[in-house]
Amino acid sequence: MTRTVAPSVPSPRRPLTPSDDEVRLWYENALGWPTAPGMPVRLAVGVRFDVLDVPAEAGCAALERLGRSGGLGRGFPVALREGRMRLLVAAGSAEELPGLLEWLDWGALALDLVAVGAGGLMDAPWPPGADAGGDTGCDAGPAARPLPLGRDGSQGAAVWLRPPEPGREAEASLPTLSAMGTRGGARGDRDVPPDLVRLVNTVATQVHRVRLRRACAAVRADGQPLAFS
Numbered sequence: 001m002t003r004t005v006a007p008s009v010p011s012p013r014r015p016l017t018p019s020d021d022e023v024r025l026w027y028e029n030a031l032g033w034p035t036a037p038g039m040p041v042r043l044a045v046g047v048r049f050d051v052l053d054v055p056a057e058a059g060c061a062a063l064e065r066l067g068r069s070g071g072l073g074r075g076f077p078v079a080l081r082e083g084r085m086r087l088l089v090a091a092g093s094a095e096e097l098p099g100l101l102e103w104l105d106w107g108a109l110a111l112d113l114v115a116v117g118a119g120g121l122m123d124a125p126w127p128p129g130a131d132a133g134g135d136t137g138c139d140a141g142p143a144a145r146p147l148p149l150g151r152d153g154s155q156g157a158a159v160w161l162r163p164p165e166p167g168r169e170a171e172a173s174l175p176t177l178s179a180m181g182t183r184g185g186a187r188g189d190r191d192v193p194p195d196l197v198r199l200v201n202t203v204a205t206q207v208h209r210v211r212l213r214r215a216c217a218a219v220r221a222d223g224q225p226l227a228f229s
Contacts, residue, residue: 018126026127030166036121046118048170049077050094052087052199053114058206059085060138066202076173076194079125081158086122087203088164090176093117093196100197106204113207125158175199 018026023041027033034044045051054062063078079086094117101107116122138161164170175194 023124023127027124030127031164031170033170035124041124042121043124045116045120045122046091046094048091049088049174050091051116051120051122052089052093052097052203053116054085054087054203054207055112055210056080056083056085056138058112058203058210059087061206061209062199062203063138065206066199076162076175077160077164077170078162079122079158080161081123081125085161086158087199088170088174089196089199090171090174090178091117093176094120096177096196097200100200101204104197104201104204106201106208109208111204111207112211113204123158125160125163128160128163 020039020041024035027035027041027043031048033048036042036044059078077088079088094115097113097115098107101111101113165173173194175196177196
């Protein structure tokens with residue numbers, strides 16, 4: 001007697017990429033971060049955090065340097081999108097940035113360093129664990145990484161290089177001016193917020209270095225001698 005065995009049908013797999021509604025619920029419920037109406041999901045800046053927006057090449061170099069010199073390169077959330085890095089800092093920091101740059105003697109230079117504060121928006125990266133479609137680390141260098149696909153299949157979706165941690169107050173890990181001069185802020189203690197001044201100075205230094213390297217490369221490509229005033 002021949003017995004026929006029906007082929008097993010696999011259960012439907014949950015999509016690796018979450019829907020916009022799932023993304024919105026994760027930010028609002030797990031983190032308590034407000035989102036803006038509409039699609040795609042965008043986070044309201046200036047409520048729970050502000051953003052420092054810098055070239056990814058400079059941002060990766062800054063995080064590496066800060067990590068080597070005391071742990072400030074670890075801990076606070078960092079996102080990437082289309083060759084730009086978004087470093088999350090304490091709410092209100094955007095208003096302090098112009099004064100900080102002046103105090104640190106960076107005010108005379110037009111640095112590619114943008115602060116986004118109250119009223120601004122940030123594209124919401126997929127929550128941790130979602131398939132972003134590409135390497136999100138700094139090791140390979142931003143220029144060498146394939147850009148992750150957006151929800152509509154286009155290039156350039158925002159992704160977390162270092163995601164926020166659900167179940168904890170977001171403000172506890174964000175760089176802030178209140179950490180200036182504290183022992184914990186100086187040594188990178190994760191129990192206190194990192195020092196915003198140190199972060200801004202390191203990022204500004206790396207942004208300036210990237211600009212100089214690119215300027216020198218452009219001059220060499222043109223075959224013109226370098227001139228310094």
